[in-house]
Amino acid sequence: MKKRHMDAMALVTTYGKPDVFLTMTCNPNWPEIQDELFPGQTAQVRPDLVARVFRAKLETMKDMLTKEHIIGVVKAYVYVNSMIVSYPPSFLTSISTLELYAMVVKHMMHGPCGVLKPKNVCIQEGKCKCRYPREFNKTTVQGKDSYPLYKRRKDGSSAKVRGQMLDNRWVVPYNPYLLRMFNCHINVEVCSSIKAVKYLYKYIYKGHDHTSFNIDIPDAQGNIDDIKRFIDARWVTPPEVMWRIFGFILCENYPSVLQLPLHLEGMHRVTFKEGDDLKNVLASDGADKSMLTEYFKTNRDRDDARHILYNDFPGTFRWLSTKVWQKRKNRVFQVGRIVSANPAEGDRYFLRVLLNHVTGSQSFQDLKTVDGVLCDNFRQAAERRGLIEADNTLDQCLTESAQWAMPVSLRRLFATILVFCEASDIRGLWDRHLKDMSDDFRRRHTCPTAVEQEVLLDIRGMLQSMGKDIKSFPLPDIDDNYDNTEGEAREVIEEMAIVVDEHDKSLASSLNTEQLRAYDEILAAVDRHQGGVFFVNGPGGTGKTFLYRALLAKVRGEKNIAVATATSGVAASIMPGGRTAHSRFKIPLNIDAEGSSCNFTKQCGAAKLLRMASLILWDEATMTKRQAVEALDKCMRDIMGRRNRPFGGKTVVFGGDFRQVLPVVRKGSRGQIVEVTLRSSYLWKDMRPLRLVTNMRAHNDQWFADYLLRVGNGTEETDEEGNIRLAEDICVPSTDNEVDDLEKPINHVFPALNHNMTDPGYMTSRAILSTKNDNVDIINRRMIDRFQGEEKIYHSFDSAEDDPHGYYSQEFLNDLTPNGLPPHTLKLKIKCPIILLRNIDPASGSCNDTRLVVRGFQRSAIDAEIMVGQHAGERVFLPRIPLCPSDDDIFPFKFKRKQFPVRLSFAMMINKAQGQTIPIVGVYLPEPVFSHGQLYVALSRATAKNNIKILAIKDNGKDKNEKSKKRKRSESLVTTTMNIVYKEVLSG
Template identity: 55%
Template sequence: MRRRYLDAMALVQRFGKPDIFLTMTCNPHWEEITRELAEGQSPQDRPDLVARVFKAKLEDLKDLLFKKKFFGEVAAHVHVIEFQKRGLPHAHFLIILKSDYKITNSDQYDEIISAEIPDNDKYPILHDLVIKHMMHGPCGVLNINDPCMENGSCRYHYPRHFAETTQQGEDSYPIYRRRNDGRRVRIRGAVLDNRWVVPYNPYLLIRYNCHINIEVCSSIKAVKYLFKYIYKGHDRASIVIEAAEDDAVINEIREYRDARFISPPEAIWRIYSFNLSEMYPSVIQLQVHLPNMHLVHYKDSEKLEDVVCKGSSSRTMLTEYFRMNSIYSYARNFLYKEFPEFFVWNNSTKSWKRRKQRIQVGRLVAAHPAEGERYYLRILLNHVRGATSFEDLRTVDGFVFATFREAAERRGLIEADCSISDCLSEAATFAMPSAFRRLFATILVFCEVKNVRELWGKHFEAMADDFQQGSATDKESIEQMVLRDISDILYSMGKDISCFDLPEMLDGTELAGSNCREVIEEMSINIDPEHLDLYATLNCEQRLAFDEIMHHVLQKKSKVFFIDGPGGTGKTHLYKALLAKVCSMGLIAIATATSGIAASIMPGGRTAHSRFKIPVNIHDDSLCSFSKQSGTAELLRRASLIIWDEVAMTKRQAVEALDRSLQDITGVLSPFGGKVIVLGGDFTQVLPVVRRGIRAQITDATLKKSYLWRCIKQIKLWRNMRAQSDPWFSDFLLRIGDGTEESIGQDYVRLPDEIVVPYIDPKHSVSKLINDIFPSLGQNGISPSYISTRAILSTKNEYVDELNEKLIDRFPGEEQIYYSFDSAVDDPHNYYPPEFINSLTPNGLPPHVLRLKINCPVILLRNLDPFNGLCNGTRLIIRAFQENAILMQK
């Protein structure tokens, strides 16, 4: 079972997660069965008929799904046959669709799946079939003795909740549409409604007249459960055979038996040699062995000397893979696991040859870390292309390492025991002491350092280098200054130095109290003198907004403003003028934004989630995660002005959480605790992201649907200052945002030819797009201004990855490759192999293989140091890199 499970996981690694889970159960009252029964016979008297008819139905279903492409073109599929305790066969299917046919939104769910009772007047046949085959229970309070009941509740979670629309659920499956439309049916003495309907496809239900459950696998979390489910094996029973004599010695181990019942239909199924499982494409297990440690098969009659002397005895899949790479340059393009897709293994001749027909997926035989060198050999085979020998695998940058482990460490494929210390040692060669201390603090916060004191002692000299050059010469004084600086850095990251095993601060060297420190930091933000002169550059719309907002700030009047303007109308320009004015008066102005990029362009800007401690999982009654006694609360109480940019793209629950929290800490019941709040954004641009949400859910998540909207004063900015030299493009954007531009259907607009790269073929068009956006990349790639003023946006992560691959190939300079160290938490049975986890790229995480070059741009994916502008979304440029450390510049 485990082997088949791992083979199926190899399909997921190659083609992506399953899209559809389908279960089909035999109906013993099919006409094809009942019409062949003799008088007085029942279906259970003819197991041969039951097995053969179900097999015929199954083949028809496979033809419909895979050849006629009922759900779309299928890339891979797995199905197994099981037998119920009453003997009836049923099939479980897992279907992986090709990328063009993926089921991604609720409208597509509703096209193929229904979870409602049909209208009896319009669809009488379907109505009867749903009542007959697709109603669960009754269970729960209606029938506490139902077999599905466990610990007082239904293990299948029936009855489900009513839902007006199909939504993405929190677990593996969507929440299907189950409207409270008043339809009721009486089944087994109970009245049931849509909450009891098992999801089905109307066409398949009518075609096959049996229980046929359809589910969309909407999350990668479903993979482990589904594969374990279809490969769980037959139901088994444990029995004990007791001795008849009272004084007999009972051998409990011998008399304990593990048994299962084989029903007549299953016996017939096996007699007819029908397949119990099927997988497409097939998966071949690839041998992984150390040099001269492979298995050799021979007959008892053969002499060992003759067996050893035979040439075929020394040939294996792995050694022949090496030989093919040394002979053919084409073969060097593939990893060992990719080889079976392009070459066929001939077991009789023990050789590979070019493949001409259907593909086959390769899977390397598993190896446990306790196996040592074989485990590290397997890691290298999963990452190194075109290896020609075992020695070639151990060769990195021209140096032949003695072991596979050393080669894997040198390539960055496994984490060395001293990688954190090595990172600091490498950073010491190019980082200034202040930057080095910041790196040390970042490692304490985000890495699991086992021995902090040892790391401190080893790298203290590099951290204290600038203090040693100053007036202080006493080591204890220097240590206190280093600790003080690291304490400040840790606090800016939201951590306290007491949480880490570092030397203690001496009396009299403590920092300001936690309630005051954030206030001091905010008031110490430097004001750009140029920003104080921005008022004179404001246009009439911006000036009116500035004057009204400042009037409320000076008069300490509570008011919430929303600066509404398309991109380029000068919202950020206005924010900078307000921040400079308020701060110059000795007051506190807090600048935040929804995204890190928007926050980084405002003085002292922080992301709203970082500054206000907004929970990641937000609900309608959530509060911000700071207490009344915290430094954040003290800062917000003293703030005279709070600016939140790009609020249109955040969920209304986040803004409402800030409103409730400010009322709580100030004791004022006015909106936002009586503060002057300036919100900004553009609802014609990006709206809140609701994962797999429909239009109604996305609209409901916007600020306009909040109870706060009625007390917000809108200030419109119309004049596009950024596009004054191109008014046509500005007007075009406004027409699209307002919905007045002529559209194709409801979802598309025609872009003018002047701003479109003509489509000829994918390769040529993408190449021209890159050339137009990044002209002369080879010559200009070293210029920061050239890199920072250009970007290509795309709709899907997979397109972004493809563009990144093409651009990094064109980028000048030497390439450095970094690998992630992925592992599954709470996976003792290794259901998620490392190579499978490596194939995933969840939202917010970089790919497993990260290719970098000097001067290439990167985007930060987490809030490392928000106080210093290192937020999620911050753009950085690579200046230098080593094996464990990267030098980047904003």
């Protein structure tokens, strides 16, 4: 059973999650069964007949799916026969002459249950275990638990089923064609997430049916053992018995999975017959060969084999009975799976790790050789290649960084390790690296104690900015005699230390009429000290950030405190003293519950800062959930002691653009109903709108500015398919060859790449935007291959923390790249652009979405430079940190990846680009946008029509047969695309 499970997991590793989960249930009232029964017989007494007819129907359906491709080309499938036969419930009657609607009513209606029939067998704790009735839904979307919410029209249709009126909420997912064709219960489910894999495999590999029964056999004294009387036994139904007697296939998968042996040198398996002379066995031809040894030999003999991993070898070569690998000449494909091993097996396990990552090895010794050095064992080789985590990784990280980092950067790295890296020997790290972290202080102090206290105080401040207390770590105690902050909160000290830029002081004189009106009204509220809540509403490019910088300079120039925050890290980084709202206000990351509050107390530094603040700015507030804003309001009323005033009577300015990508928008039966955006908050009525209309970013291209507004407002004309038209001169033509097509937007965005790689302004002023991580990764991989310079590849260390049986192999975990996490294989080059994926130290500019350039790399640390915002030019040293997906429900297990928290940023997701100005933009749309404002955000990043190119690909069907793939199609220019706008948000 476990072997079959691992074979199926090999298919998932190769092809990804399944697309469809289909179950077929035998109908004992099929005419083919009923016509062959003798008078008075029922299907129950003829399991032979039931098994043969069901098998014939099943084989027909398999052919339709895999050969006729009725639901698309099938690349791989797993099939298990559980011989499910539904005996005669009333809904399995002979209905071959009825119409499809009647078939749906008879076959594919769940229930009635719940309030209609509370004693139904599917009721658990008063609710239907299958979650029926479902909600009405205008379109099919992915639900929060990764399972699809199917389209269910509220059109008034209903039918009487088993005495109750049921509507579309009770319909089980089905395929009309298969239902009509086979006249039985065929359930067809879409697998929208990898989370479905665990359920599917548990379903099809659940093993034999079991039953419990008891036998009352008294012992010699007449007593009955209450434990032994119950027996857990296998239950074999008559149809399954006949299925096995007839020799019908019980399980099957395509393509086949070849189990690849794993063994150390000279320890491969040799088979022989009982009684054979072992000397003759060892001397026989092929006794010294195995698939692994011949894989090495093939790499020695053939150049075209050296780029293929051992695991992927069966896809290109086939294993012959003569114990040699031969290049495949046909199209028959096979998936390889190296037999499993666990770390307790020592070198055998580490050999498997190497084989999963290293190509072209020609011997066991070759695998042990790294950078020309022969390692003692496979563990050392895996460590030197960075494929497994060494015991001294954190120590090595600090040692390597000490060669390049200034002491303050080294202290910040040490603080980062304390917070994020789950260090076990913190005191040892402190003792070994105190000298390097204190070089600057030792120049001013000769007393070792004073030096140590200075280092501790600096690290304490860094930890406080990261939301941690130094007392929670096993470090030396701080002597208050050395603390010159006089008890002042770190947050207040940081804000008071912000130096107002002279250029920002002059911005007020450059404001346009709209900006000046907002500027005067907000400052009047600040001067009155009576508070006020404002919302600066303006499309992208209308100068909202310009206005914020002028306000901050004015308030701070008068020695008052102005708190600058933004929902996204990028938007925060371009404001002086900017922080993300979540880090500044201690807002929980998952804040769906009503009445939630921020994680700070009245006595903490954050509360003191907010009490002292004259002005609070929150940019990109439209991107956050209303619950986050309401949580801040609740806490502000509390700490200010003014519960009847919004935000406790403070002057608060929100900014944003409802045309841009919003947080989750839930769809209801009456259309798009916004439940979580700022506009739906009870605070909306208290906000005074300040509108900015003039597009300053595209002021030299009025056509482009007007076009952006029409796209953002959803007023641009659409064709009969609901698509808007794009200007032909911003579109690039596409063909069937997506590889060649991508070169066009790449050449537009990154012309003369090799001549401009050393220019950081060139790298950070341009990007290609797309809708999904997969598309972004394709572009980034291509770009890093074209990028010249020294290369370094970092592999992540992945684990499934609640998988005691090891069902999820390392290669399967390595192939996962959930949103917000770095890839398993991170390829970097000197001077290449990257983007940060976590808030590391927001106070120093290391926050989520910050764009950086790689300046150097070691085995355990990356040296990068911040390229945008107020901290541009500062160096950051990054360690590997453990990362988990932000959505806990995305996988059926707790997934953890230890990797550097960065991605390449030649290309990025459209959502990541929100809040940034990117002068040169390419937009890659292999499929249409799928959420509100995505197209508008992508277009509005650019400053003019001449600076943007769009590659949109028309969907002609992803699954083409081989003949159509070979046929060369002419180049076509796609000038229409989907634009999704929820007008309720704009006009509500």
